[in-house]
Amino acid sequence: MLVLTRRIGEEMWIARNIRVTVVAVKGNQVRLGITAPSSVPVARLEQLPKRAEEPPGDSSGGPVPGRYGEGEAKMLGAFG
Numbered sequence: 179m180l181v182l183t184r185r186i187g188e189e190m191w192i193a194r195n196i197r198v199t200v201v202a203v204k205g206n207q208v209r210l211g212i213t214a215p216s217s218v219p220v221a222r223l224e225q226l227p228k229r230a231e232e233p234p235g236d237s238s239g240g241p242v243p244g245r246y247g248e249g250e251a252k253m254l255g256a257f258g
Contacts, residue, residue: 197213
């Protein structure tokens with residue numbers, strides 16, 4: 179896991195097409211703005227299917243084939 183320190187208004191990039199901006203910090207909550215192509219699924223962990231023990235992909239960020247059912251794969255962006 180890469181851990182970065184950012185201040186309000188600062189950004190970080192993932193690859194060349196996903197931008198994450200620190201929008202606000204209030205107490206122990208951090209608000210992030212995420213700009214990504216519509217082809218990239220973005221979801222909070224609690225929105226993923228309950229039986230998913232971890233987000234799709236390994237430490238390299240790639241998908242894990244066969245982990246989700248067909249309907250769940252559609253929700254997650256259909257990994258092929």
